[in-house]
Amino acid sequence: MNESLKHLNRYSTPAKALVEPAPDDTQLHTILKTALSAPDHGRLHPYRFISIRGKARRRLSEIFGQATLDRDPGVDPAYLAKQKDKPLRSPLIVVVVASLIQSPKIPEIEQMLSAGAAAHNVLLAANALGFGSIWLTGANAYDAYVCSELGLGENERIIGFIYIGTPAIDLPPRPIPEVSRHHLEWK
């Protein structure tokens, strides 16, 4: 691969394999600045980020636990413990929130795509700075109680929990599909 494209060779690291150090405040600022450069019809920037590290992850763990119990009061204790463990796996979580704006010109789908592009830029910037990351959702991302506890408004959706840290493992090369199976030159 061309050297200048190397940082685009992104891959995900399992959340459990992400350890300290996480990006510091300056590095996180760089990551979020990169996210904010995502393509954006109308320059609405229809998204925002919530970063969670250190002890605050325990609060998120409790919220995930409560949300899981609310969804299913008879939940299997092992599944409940797994849900509560999720925020504690990595040192830093960036919650990407789509903040949809009423616009006669720019439909919701385009705003969601901008938010998704911003989330992807978080992954790319984290990787370019030498960190590992992974974009996860699951039932907690779509849970009304989780959204309310994180302070989301009616017009907002969680589109991802991005877990970030230093990879503790070397991953095997990631298989990338054949371009020809995903590309057609239309003539």
Ligand SMILES: Cc1cc2nc3c(=O)[nH]c(=O)nc-3n(C[C@H](O)[C@H](O)[C@H](O)COP(=O)(O)O)c2cc1C
């Ligand atoms: C919107 C979105 C949500 C995702 N949610 C999950 C998830 O909840 N659990 C999961 O295992 N992978 C999820 N993934 C996939 C991982 O982020 C990752 O892309 C996948 O494990 C493949 O690894 P790779 O990025 O190295 O190809 C999600 C990806 C996207 C784009």
